[in-house]
Amino acid sequence: MEIPWVFIVFGSWLLALAFVLKLFNHPKRKLPPGPKPWPIIGNLNLLGSLPHVSFHHLSQKYGDLILLKFGSKPMEISWVFIVFGEWLLALVFLLKLFNHPKRKLPPGPKPWPIIGNLNLLGSLPHVSFYHLSQKYGDLMVLKFGSKPVLVASSPEMAKEILKTHDIIFASRPPLAAGKYTGFNYSDMLWASYGAYWRQARKICLSEIFSPKRLDSLEYIRIEERQTLISRLFPQSGKPILLKDHLPRFTLRTISRMAMSDKYCSDQSNSDTSIATLERLQWMLDEWFVLGGVINLGDWIPLFSWFDLQGYVRRMKALGKNFTQFYKYVIDGHNATKMQTTGDFAPKDMVDALLHISNDPNLVVKLTSDHMMGLINNLLAGGTDTAAATIEWTFQELLRRPNIIDKAHHELDKAIGRERWVEEEDFSKLPYIDAIIKESLRLHPLCALLPPHYSIEDCNVAGYDIPKGTIVYVNAWSLGRNSKYWDRAEEFIPERFIENNIDIKGQNFALLPFGSGRRRCPGYSLGMKLVRTTMANLLHGFNWKLTGDMRPEDISMEEIYGLTTHPKKPISVIMEPRLPLHLY
Numbered sequence: 001m002e003i004p005w006v007f008i009v010f011g012s013w014l015l016a017l018a019f020v021l022k023l024f025n026h027p028k029r030k031l032p033p034g035p036k037p038w039p040i041i042g043n044l045n046l047l048g049s050l051p052h053v054s055f056h057h058l059s060q061k062y063g064d065l066i067l068l069k070f071g072s073k074p075m076e077i078s079w080v081f082i083v084f085g086e087w088l089l090a091l092v093f094l095l096k097l098f099n100h101p102k103r104k105l106p107p108g109p110k111p112w113p114i115i116g117n118l119n120l121l122g123s124l125p126h127v128s129f130y131h132l133s134q135k136y137g138d139l140m141v142l143k144f145g146s147k148p149v150l151v152a153s154s155p156e157m158a159k160e161i162l163k164t165h166d167i168i169f170a171s172r173p174p175l176a177a178g179k180y181t182g183f184n185y186s187d188m189l190w191a192s193y194g195a196y197w198r199q200a201r202k203i204c205l206s207e208i209f210s211p212k213r214l215d216s217l218e219y220i221r222i223e224e225r226q227t228l229i230s231r232l233f234p235q236s237g238k239p240i241l242l243k244d245h246l247p248r249f250t251l252r253t254i255s256r257m258a259m260s261d262k263y264c265s266d267q268s269n270s271d272t273s274i275a276t277l278e279r280l281q282w283m284l285d286e287w288f289v290l291g292g293v294i295n296l297g298d299w300i301p302l303f304s305w306f307d308l309q310g311y312v313r314r315m316k317a318l319g320k321n322f323t324q325f326y327k328y329v330i331d332g333h334n335a336t337k338m339q340t341t342g343d344f345a346p347k348d349m350v351d352a353l354l355h356i357s358n359d360p361n362l363v364v365k366l367t368s369d370h371m372m373g374l375i376n377n378l379l380a381g382g383t384d385t386a387a388a389t390i391e392w393t394f395q396e397l398l399r400r401p402n403i404i405d406k407a408h409h410e411l412d413k414a415i416g417r418e419r420w421v422e423e424e425d426f427s428k429l430p431y432i433d434a435i436i437k438e439s440l441r442l443h444p445l446c447a448l449l450p451p452h453y454s455i456e457d458c459n460v461a462g463y464d465i466p467k468g469t470i471v472y473v474n475a476w477s478l479g480r481n482s483k484y485w486d487r488a489e490e491f492i493p494e495r496f497i498e499n500n501i502d503i504k505g506q507n508f509a510l511l512p513f514g515s516g517r518r519r520c521p522g523y524s525l526g527m528k529l530v531r532t533t534m535a536n537l538l539h540g541f542n543w544k545l546t547g548d549m550r551p552e553d554i555s556m557e558e559i560y561g562l563t564t565h566p567k568k569p570i571s572v573i574m575e576p577r578l579p580l581h582l583y
């Protein structure tokens with residue numbers, strides 16, 4: 001709270017008190033008649049240069065005995081408050097006028113009272129931002145309610161935020177989603193920049209996503225890939241929706257790597273499982289939806305009391321479900337560890353986290369909220385992102401069957417038709433790599449990077465950005481910037497051949513994993529999943545559209561959330577193309 005606001009609140013409080021006093025504290029007295037007094041001056045305005053003549057004229061109107069007020073005499077207690085309150089308010093405005101060095105803010109639309117610019121957001125905020133940026137520029141400022149929101153829409157401005165001033169913008173805003181579904185800002189996604197977040201990232205990068213750990217879990221990825229293929233094979237020749245198979249496959253793979261497969265199963269009748277995969281899938285989907293909503297209570301504090309959209313109610317319910325599930329998972333792992341004799345060797349990612357949580361040298365002790373938040377990040381981060389990336393890529397490929405032919409040609413040449421594609425084969429498949437990069441350019445899963453938050457005042461590209469500004473980097477518009485991408489709207493994988501364009505955060509025209517301190521820590525696991533699944537689905541099957549659907553009929557409309565999905569998933573027919581004994 002800035003000092004002038006303290007005055008405003010105190011001044012208004014005094015004024016309110018004065019009126020209450022006037023209302024209740026004034027015993028009804030019968031006073032002689034007289035003219036109505038003005039505030040402060042009373043009836044002094046009625047006095048001319050000859051007061052006795054003025055009194056005479058007034059007595060003609062009000063009678064022989066009249067009561068006037070000279071100023072506020074007799075001064076009443078309520079008037080003391082009114083004068084003092086008004087004086088404070090005047091002081092506030094003077095302070096605001098003179099004490100505020102003029103800040104040069106980026107351009108942006110004029111905000112409405114109360115709602116700010118929230119009326120300008122459509123159902124796809126990244127597209128609304130893109131259109132606004134065409135009018136107001138690559139760095140613009142909007143107001144959501146009363147809060148400033150900075151939007152960076154070009155590679156140059158993304159670089160300013162995520163590289164030049166990375167440390168200032170490396171925090172996250174305190175939104176309701178982080179409070180209720182991020183275990184009170186204890187997960188890595190919603191934690192503010194500080195000692196805990198730094199420690200959590202270090203643990204994840206060195207222990208959870210280390211090449212050694214990922215290699216040790218490769219057998220799970222292979223088994224689950226084979227399960228996916230064996231499930232798809234019997235559907236050959238029949239219409240299917242990829243959406244019905246991919247999220248389940250990524251969830252099974254990630255949940256086995258993160259916490260083994262005994263806590264959730266296909267059916268709820270197993271001894272150790274507490275939830276079905278379907279239930280866990282629903283919880284994670286809900287997490288992504290609620291993480292991306294524009295919850296009015298976050299922006300207009302008055303609305304947070306009413307939760308008109310019902311989002312906070314859903315967040316609280318989801319938080320409870322997660323807590324119940326993850327407590328069970330942690331207790332189960334602890335129990336297994338207790339029963340182990342000799343040296344304990346972590347078998348999955350939760351084991352590894354529990355092992356580290358006992359390290360006496362940790363800067364911040366890991367609480368159960370921290371543990372639950374981090375486990376949730378592993379499950380959520382790896383499930384939806386990889387599945388939706390593969391789905392988007394097939395939507396694009398089915399619009400251009402000649403690209404599928406080229407991919408088949410590459411696979412036949414590099415792998416042959418007698419085996420499946422393994423992770424180590426990937427360097428031999430540059431065209432498939434180019435397809436995936438092109439898909440991530442046009443369909444970055446986080447169309448808007450999760451919000452960043454400034455922890456200090458700073459100057460970006462000549463504009464003053466105050467501390468506490470929420471920042472969105474529009475990854476969707478970076479990939480469509482015509483200065484960097486020729487025929488930007490077209491799907492052309494060839495643009496990535498032989499130029500080694502980076503997707504890990506060094507090239508600011510392509511940021512599917514973000515950049516800087518907050519960039520995705522799960523990059524290598526995510527890409528392992530996407531690459532081998534894409535390659536094997538292409539390798540193992542021929543693909544065509546169902547019925548009389550034509551490639552140009554495929555809709556590329558989106559549904560917005562923390563991650564963006566195809567609005568109308570397409571129905572496809574797959575036919576095996578490898579020898580049958582491989583399925």
Ligand code: HEM
Nearest residue numbers: 188189377378381382385446512513514518519520522526
């Ligand atoms: C294709 C796969 C993936 C994509 C496209 C992706 C994309 C992203 C993006 C864009 C961000 C935000 C960066 C920013 O705020 O600037 C992010 C953050 C994050 N991702 Fe990923 N991700 C993927 C896979 C994964 C996987 C497999 C995991 C974990 C198992 C994961 C865990 C996380 C976490 C924990 C964060 C938050 C980092 C922080 O705020 O410090 N992601 N990811």
